Amino acid sequence: MATTPTPRTSQRFCASDADLTISSSDNVLFKVHRKHLEVHSDVFADAANATRPENGDEIVYLQESSEVLELLFQFMYRQRQPDLRHVEFPKFMEFAEAVDKYVVYSALSAMESQMRVHITDHPLRVLDFSAIHGHADLGNEAARIAVGLSMSSAAAILSPHTFTKWMAFHDEWHAGAMNAVAEFLSLLRRHSREELSSSLEACVRDPKRWYTERSTLQNYTWANELTFLDIEFMQPTDNDSL
Known part of the structure; x- marks a missing residue:
């Protein structure tokens, strides 16, 4: 039987006065401040009552990997934001999904800007993301770049x-x-x-x-x-x- 790996704590998000612990899908713990998450995310704000200290020391488990949450939480703290140009495309797309999923407005502009950079090399992936999440400008730009691609290519991705x-x-x-x-x-x-x-x-x-x-x-x-x-x-x- 496979054993669950021992959780480790994020080196960046390990505040001693944290009042909320979040676990990534790969078992990394993020000790964060609920006020930052609630201010920057509609989803965390709506879930505020479910994560109150009086509910005990329960860990909140999220579906995203530690790499994605590490990026996401940086946009929710008062600090220099990460440079998304250095994030590989597959991981960037996971991050973009998280930005829309948790409605993190502070990361939205940076995500859309970098998404536009990826249109040239990955028009169908950007098109699919934009159509699902309602990013009309990105979707139209991606569609125009992809007009020469085959139906079979589109069917494999969209x-x-x-x-x-x-x-x-x-x-x-x-x-x-x-x-x-x-x-x-x-x-x-x-x-x-x-x-x-x-x-x-x-x-x-x-x-x-x-x-x-x-x-x-x-x-x-x-x-x-x-x-x-x-x-x-x-x-x-x-x-x-x-």
Whole structure:
């Protein structure tokens, strides 16, 4: 029979005057001050009565790992905040989930800023997170970066609910792109447009280039040929939390 490892205490969060002990999923104890958690987190504030000292020395067990809680609690104390650029992507995504789960407003801006950095390399992961947690700006940016990815890639990463939305977005976007290509080819037949030809080739090779080439393409076509670039995956009022 496997034995439970002996708990160890976090070196950073081990205050002698702590009035709350939290255990991570990997059995690390965090001795923290409930006032900090209640001020910075809606969830801990709502659970205040359940963690009062008069309830005894009961340990509060959370599902997150010690690495994630170490990051999260730093945003809930008056100190220099951790640099999320040094957090590897898988661990960062766990941290982002915790920020939304516990509604830690002090960490929200830093999390969203670093999430935006990861869009280029992990657009589908960011898209799925954004759709589930209602981050419309991040979701739309990620969707635009991911327009050239295959349905099979999206199906392997996106949750079923998000994938269903993604298929509709993908089909509408690419239908618009095909119509625009047809119009541009008509222009090329009527006129010799080296600049247009170069931009169009770039867009066909890499669909997300439609956004960076848009200003050039608009010089040679009607504005409504490019309206598919304004399609949004999420609306600002979307709240797709499941």
